[in-house]
Amino acid sequence: MLTQLSNLKNYRIIRALFVLVCLILGVSAHTLAQNQNKKKSAFTSRLLNVAGTTNETFRYNSTLTNGKPFTQNYSLSAKLPAGWQVIFRAEGVSVTALQVDSNATKDITIEITCPATTKPDTYKIPVQAISSADTLTLDLEAVVRGSYGLEITTPTGRLSDQIVAGGSKEILLEVKNTGTLPLNTLELSSQLPTKWETSFSPSNIEQLQPGQKADVKVTLKVPDKTIAGDYVSKMIVRTSNHETTAEASIRITVKTSILSGWIGILIILAAAGLIYYLIRKYGRR
Known part of the structure; x- marks a missing residue:
């Protein structure tokens, strides 16, 4: 009988210890899971170093994490x-401050631009996200390779000319690389009044080094019976991959030909003579 009681007591003690161990293990596992799920405050970016030209936007995709409770x-x-x-x-909206919930993250796109005169170099850009409890710093780098620049004008800078209706005119243009990077495969085109025509010689330029110029001859043709007056012809040059583009608006004054003027005068005189003849013949009746 005593042996049975002793065994029963030992069984209860073992069972109690077993339950206690299970509780301790359960609490530890729960605490461990909480610690694993808890995030640490951080400010990170997928790319820290971005290269581009002064004409481009340096874009960084970053993530802001609030690890506070x-x-x-x-x-x-x-x-x-x-x-x-x-x-x-x-979320596509420009912001200067951001609210982040506890143990949550926010995606932030950082867009940086520099002046066209910026010299090629690597620039360090510290970015900060500051709250009452956190000061988070993200060290970014922008590698500026140079700049694309293009200009089209005339050798004299004069952007106006005259042409007779029904005739053609040769205009000399000057294309210049004003940037610090080479330009490849430049294409020339125009925007003209209806039925006007242009042809370029050459029609494209293979390459322009920084500071280099190229002369282009454009032949402009104006259709017959074009009304006298001022018209705008736009000359355009762009790189084939659309790195940069430039345009020049040239004012063209269209005049009627001397022959057309004399014909007009003769028509007017003939009409006046006919009227005079009709008045003399029928005016007395």
């Missing part, structure tokens, strides 16, 4: 070189 408001800022600009976008 409460909602936070983060103000966004960037330390930029003089003349540079930055835009922060969240």
Whole structure:
């Protein structure tokens, strides 16, 4: 009998210990799961180094994480070189501050632009997200390769000319690379009044090095019976991959030919003579 009681007591003790161990293990597992799910405050970006030209936007896709047990408001800022600009976008909207819930993340697109005169180099750009409890820094780099620049004008800078209706005119254009990077495969085109025609010689330029110029001759043809007056012809040059484009608007004054003028005068005189003859013949009746 005593042996049975002793065994029963030992069984209860073992069972109690077993339940206690299970409770301890359960609490530990729950705590571990919570710690694993808990996020740490951070400001990260998929790309830290972006290369481009001064004509392009340096774009970084970043993520802001709030690891605190409460909602936070983060103000966004960037330390930029003089003349540079930055835009922060969240869900496609430009923002300067952002609210992030506890243990949540927000995607932020950082868009940085630089002046056209920026020298080729690697520029470090510290970006910060600051709240009452966090100061998070993201160190970005913008590698500026140079700039694309293009200009089309005339050698004298004069953007006006005259032409007789029904005739043609040769105009000399000058195309110049005003950037710091080479330009390849430049194509020439025009926007003209209805039925006007142009032809370019050459019609494309294979390459222009920085600072280099190229002369282009354009032949402009105006249809007969074009009404005298001022018209605008637009000359356009662009690279084949649309890196850059330039245009020049040339004012063309159309005049009637001398022959057309004399014909008009003769018609007027003939009409006046006919009227005079009719008056003399029928006016007395």
